[in-house]
Amino acid sequence: MLNPAKSLAWVVPLAVTMTWVIGREPEPDALPPSSLKSDEEILFYPSYGRFDEQDQVWRFEVHGKVFEPEDGSFKRRLLIAALKRSVRGKVEIDKDAFREDRIRPFLVDNERGKSVTIDVIGTQFAAGVSGPNGHFHRSLTSDAAALGLGGEPIGGQRNRVLTVKAVLPARDSRSFDGRIHLIAPRGVSVISDIDDTIKHSQVTSKSELLKNTFTRAFRAVEGMPELYADLADTGVAFHYVSGSPWQLYQPLAAFFSEQGFPSGTFHLKHFRLTDSSGLGLLSSQRETKLAAIVPLLTSFPDRRFILLGDSGEHDPEIYGQLARDYPDQIAGIFIRNVTSADPTDGRFQTALTGVPSDRWILFQDVAQIKQRVADLAR
Incomplete structure (x- = not known):
């Protein structure tokens, strides 16, 4: 428990x-x-x-x-070096390829x-x-x-x-x-992951994650902006929980606004360039997500929650644990399949043990869940 x-x-x-x-x-x-x-x-x-x-x-x-x-060249070199080391492999990216709105917040x-x-x-x-x-x-x-x-x-x-x-x-x-x-004390809330759930990041490939985070334009997962906007129209509240560092809040918020994602609260990861966790900058932290979500559930005991995530890292395990600990509040779990997994795989059966089969779905296309999520929101 x-x-x-x-x-x-x-x-x-x-x-x-x-x-x-x-x-x-x-x-x-x-x-x-x-x-x-x-x-x-x-x-x-x-x-x-x-x-x-x-x-x-x-x-x-x-x-x-x-x-x-601050935009010092020393900090810039230090950050780029740490990013390249974090992928645990040789990544050929020129220093000028990094987008200024992504790298600048780390240099302050x-x-x-x-x-x-x-x-x-x-x-x-x-x-x-x-x-x-x-x-x-x-x-x-x-x-x-x-x-x-x-x-x-x-x-x-x-x-x-x-x-x-x-x-x-x-x-x-x-x-x-x-x-x-x-x-409001009662209603429906969506708790949503960001990377590979509503934004293409390719978390399972650290080199691609680095590029998609710092050198490429952000891309929304097809259909997700429209789905979330429709839910917002029904009065659903949104909480965006991610292993991304707080330094990426501003570019993420700008991306959300451009794509039409509803406004909501953000719950990201603390990171400093001088921290020993530098090599874990791009890694997700299970504890960080749980620490953000549990207070939401305990603060709103009479609200129902829809959890959206992906199969790339720990979302099935995190959401399964939450569904077991708060069965009356978790209305549904929706996992975007980014690993070509089968729902009968042992991983999902273990992660979602005790969760009724009609409360979770492994999906690839938003069309597979659109009606189900809309029904839960109502």
């Missing part, structure tokens, strides 16, 4: 995590602006909030990063010890202090009125997006915004 408490410990970033009660006697005048220099920037990652029906408050996360843009200087202040519907709140990797993370609690939801039913019946803005020093005219997805 998966231990949710232990799983949560796996995902705690190198940042300060605290709880701050908002909407109750806030003191906006007492809060200083974010301690940001003119050559530093803030990037917010889309996260989620839930309504606590027992305490009648909204609980949500603020997560972001403080960094100084992470800024630690930076306090971040945000504005939510006209009120300012402390949002955390950045850790060694530049990330800051804080849990916030608010009543509905402070979020502009006072006129709606308690807890809400639909999903909505809350916009947060960084409060900057008086002379700083820049703007850094973020999104918090406030998700």
